[in-house]
Amino acid sequence: MRAGRRARGSSAVSRGGGRELTQSVHGEVPAVEDTTSPAPKGPRPPAGHGGERHGRGDRPRGRRVLRWSAIVLAVVIVGTAGVGYLYYERLNANIEKDALNLSDEKDRASESEPNAAGQTPLNIMLIGSDARDNAENQKLGGAKDTYNTAPRADVQMLLHVSADRSHMSVVSMPRDTLVDIPKCTDPDNGKVYEAVTSAMTNDSLGRGGPGCTVATWEKLTDIHIDHFIMVDFAGVVSMADAIGGVPVCVDANIRSHTSSGHGSGLKLEKGTTYIKGKQALQWLRTRYGFEDNTDISRAKAQHQYMNSMVRQLRENATLSSPIKLRKLAETATEALTVDEGLGSVTKLYDLSNELRKVPTERITMTTMPWRYASDGNRVVPKPEEAEKVFRLIREDIALDGKDKERTEGETSDAPAAADDEIAVQVHNGTRTSTQAAVPGRAGDVTELLVGKGFTAAKSDSSVLLSQDKTVVRYPSADLEGDAQRVAKALGIPMGSVTRSTDVSGVTLVVGGDWRSGATYKAAREDDSPTESEDTFNGADTKACMHVNPDFTW
Numbered sequence: 001m002r003a004g005r006r007a008r009g010s011s012a013v014s015r016g017g018g019r020e021l022t023q024s025v026h027g028e029v030p031a032v033e034d035t036t037s038p039a040p041k042g043p044r045p046p047a048g049h050g051g052e053r054h055g056r057g058d059r060p061r062g063r064r065v066l067r068w069s070a071i072v073l074a075v076v077i078v079g080t081a082g083v084g085y086l087y088y089e090r091l092n093a094n095i096e097k098d099a100l101n102l103s104d105e106k107d108r109a110s111e112s113e114p115n116a117a118g119q120t121p122l123n124i125m126l127i128g129s130d131a132r133d134n135a136e137n138q139k140l141g142g143a144k145d146t147y148n149t150a151p152r153a154d155v156q157m158l159l160h161v162s163a164d165r166s167h168m169s170v171v172s173m174p175r176d177t178l179v180d181i182p183k184c185t186d187p188d189n190g191k192v193y194e195a196v197t198s199a200m201t202n203d204s205l206g207r208g209g210p211g212c213t214v215a216t217w218e219k220l221t222d223i224h225i226d227h228f229i230m231v232d233f234a235g236v237v238s239m240a241d242a243i244g245g246v247p248v249c250v251d252a253n254i255r256s257h258t259s260s261g262h263g264s265g266l267k268l269e270k271g272t273t274y275i276k277g278k279q280a281l282q283w284l285r286t287r288y289g290f291e292d293n294t295d296i297s298r299a300k301a302q303h304q305y306m307n308s309m310v311r312q313l314r315e316n317a318t319l320s321s322p323i324k325l326r327k328l329a330e331t332a333t334e335a336l337t338v339d340e341g342l343g344s345v346t347k348l349y350d351l352s353n354e355l356r357k358v359p360t361e362r363i364t365m366t367t368m369p370w371r372y373a374s375d376g377n378r379v380v381p382k383p384e385e386a387e388k389v390f391r392l393i394r395e396d397i398a399l400d401g402k403d404k405e406r407t408e409g410e411t412s413d414a415p416a417a418a419d420d421e422i423a424v425q426v427h428n429g430t431r432t433s434t435q436a437a438v439p440g441r442a443g444d445v446t447e448l449l450v451g452k453g454f455t456a457a458k459s460d461s462s463v464l465l466s467q468d469k470t471v472v473r474y475p476s477a478d479l480e481g482d483a484q485r486v487a488k489a490l491g492i493p494m495g496s497v498t499r500s501t502d503v504s505g506v507t508l509v510v511g512g513d514w515r516s517g518a519t520y521k522a523a524r525e526d527d528s529p530t531e532s533e534d535t536f537n538g539a540d541t542k543a544c545m546h547v548n549p550d551f552t553w
Helices: 071-081 086-092 135-141 201-206 210-221 233-242 275-285 296-312 321-334 345-356 385-395 442-450 477-492
Strands: 094-096 120-127 155-163 168-173 180-181 196-200 226-232 246-250 271-275 336-339 365-369 368-372 379-381 423-428 458-464 471-474 496-499 505-508
Touching: 086 321, 086 345, 086 496, 094 321, 155 210, 168 296, 168 385, 180 379, 196 201, 201 210, 201 423, 210 226, 210 336, 210 385, 210 505, 233 275, 233 321, 246 296, 275 296, 296 365, 321 336, 321 345, 368 471, 379 385, 423 442, 423 496, 442 477, 442 505, 471 477, 477 496, 477 505
Parallel strands: 094 336, 120 226, 168 365, 423 458, 423 505, 471 496
Antiparallel strands: 120 155, 155 168, 180 196, 226 336, 246 271, 368 379, 471 505
8 A cells, every 4th residue: 555545445536537337236245255275277166265364454465576467357347247235335435446647637638539429438547556565465475675665557458448349459568668657646645746757667656646657658648548447466366266266378387486586486287277366366477487587478478367367257157156246246346446437336337337248259458569678678669569559549449450441431321411501610720740730721621612512611710720630520419410421522531520529510620631732632541450479369268378498397
């Protein structure tokens, strides 16, 4: 727990909280006991063997050696779906809340725009803290010199759920990636952490809390983040236990231990093993023993764990048992720190319903494209490749390359008025970071529209906007057909026609990609998936981690 953190169960005001999520739940739930024992190899073991439950005050967290899995999010959310009404307040009290974004407004990304159907994507930041803040955690994590120091976000994953809920993309960032961290203000004590450059991304958590990690990602990616969920050590252990173990695979016997004392202690035989308890934690933190002994390999192992847990929840119907379901709800809510927008069981329940709509085979997990920094030890984002991944997420394009191909002429069935009855307001958005706005550009394009029969078109030169790509916006469903008709007449792709509450009628913003001429030529961007060995599909049942030969037994 970071210095100055409030007690569990209390609340904090979150700046920029996520969408409201409401749903009623019913039924009485009996108390259940946590377990933390490891699972044996072979058929899935029954849950409930041994283990001592940790109280809230002495619940351990990990530092550095603890590597968290993003799937904990899915387990947490799905696990709340069947909780009973009489348990509601107790579970709500379990959930700790913190501010969503700690940066100044200028460093934040704009909110995601809805698609033509009015649906909006969801972006959720998943964080794993390595805080060592009590004796039991110190015993588990070792490294006495780091006791009670600032926590670090040693696992960071961005989960993107498409607006139509047809696909999900999860992008992780290596913990030692060098990034610019914006100025953050601690919501508990008002302490200001000034902006820093070329800092390790995991340091962001210790600069006021998870809201600074969110702010760091927004500044780097220009992706608006709606929510965050932070999971601790006890959550990894207890939730793996609650679902009866998670199957993982290695291509050889592995023991993660070096002569100098490094390693997670993981010891598995070749093949598939159901892991839980401390063994699950060891898998998630293993660096020495997987592939080339790097954090990149560790992230790959975490992705495999995430895939397996998703399948456990969906295919094996682990949560069909009310006892297991309620047990998972109890352990899950105790493990959570979330933003105010997710700070209740009903809100988590509603979010779980959204995630369930995504087919397993359309879940894609990958690592941000990276290269080694000049020091040869840290990494930095690959400029073009990483930006492509971030752009695909901003534009709600699936990373698996299976989206329906976007065509310029594709329209919906929305009706449109006659061309001469469509009132179009035209703005000049040709100003860029390197070029001044083209004088009179809104008027030129307005004349072009009038010449095509849109005689009600008017230019508005009172405001000079900055828009990279030309777009047509409309405020409500009844004007969708009109907006598409304008776009079609000018050759603007239907993907550039968006619904927006920022406009009062059909609005054309002439962007920096159309600074001259009477014909719009949309740049054909590469939307193909990025090639990476670190990419997993949610339905992949054959993934197996390669064991470094130096760590076999």
